[in-house]
Structures are given as C-alpha cells and as structure tokens.
Amino acid sequence: MENTKQYLGARIQELRKTKSLKQAELAEILNIDAKHISKIECGRCFPSFELLDKIASVLDVEPAELLQTSHLKAKAQLIEEINLILQNSSEDKIRKFYIVLKNL
Numbered sequence: 001m002e003n004t005k006q007y008l009g010a011r012i013q014e015l016r017k018t019k020s021l022k023q024a025e026l027a028e029i030l031n032i033d034a035k036h037i038s039k040i041e042c043g044r045c046f047p048s049f050e051l052l053d054k055i056a057s058v059l060d061v062e063p064a065e066l067l068q069t070s071h072l073k074a075k076a077q078l079i080e081e082i083n084l085i086l087q088n089s090s091e092d093k094i095r096k097f098y099i100v101l102k103n104l
Contacts, residue, residue, distance in 0.1 A: 005044070006043030007043075007069035008040075008043070009041040009044075010041070010043070010069065011066055011067070011068065011069045012055060012059075012066060016041075016059060030054050030058065
C-alpha cells in the first residue's frame with residue numbers, strides 16, 4: 001500500500017470484518033451511504049474527523065487504533081522486518097516466537 005488513505009481504509013475494513021459487519025450494515029449504523037464506506041475502504045477518500053470518531057465507536061476501538069497499520073505492509077517487507085527483529089533477539093525470545101508462530 002502506498003498511501004495513508006489506503007492504509008486507513010484497509011484498517012477500517014479489517015476491523016469491520018472482525019465485527020462481522022458488511023459495508024452496508026456499517027453504513028446504516030453510521031447513517032451514511034454505503035458507497036461512502038466503500039470509497040473510504042478503497043482508499044479513495046478520507047472520512048471526516050467526526051465520521052472517524054463514529055467509525056471507531058461502532059468498531060469498539062479508540063480512534064488511534066484506526067491508524068495502527070504497520071501490519072498491513074507488503075508480505076516481503078513484513079518478512080524483512082521480522083527477520084531483523086529475530087536477528088536482534090535473544091535465543092529465549094526466538095524460541096517463544098517460534099511457539100507462538102507455530103500455534104497460529
């Protein structure tokens with residue numbers, strides 16, 4: 001993903017799906033057009049601050065959590081960052097990471 005709008009939209013979509021909400025359902029709760037939610041999730045437009053607050057409330061997260069998008073990076077970039085973390089970790093932490101990863 002290349003820009004903030006896309007990351008924000010992808011994060012809203014991710015959180016919406018964890019709540020098992022369809023775009024139309026979220027739009028109805030927010031009292032906005034479903035096309036507007038679609039445009040936000042596709043990264044074609046930003047929600048207003050007021051709408052961002054409403055979205056966060058409906059999705060039961062703090063507004064700042066909508067901006068936590070580092071895990072949405074491209075697969076290759078995530079693998080590179082994970083490898084750097086592992087290279088700088090103790091053997092104990094690597095073993096714990098292995099257990100967690102294997103159990104996912």
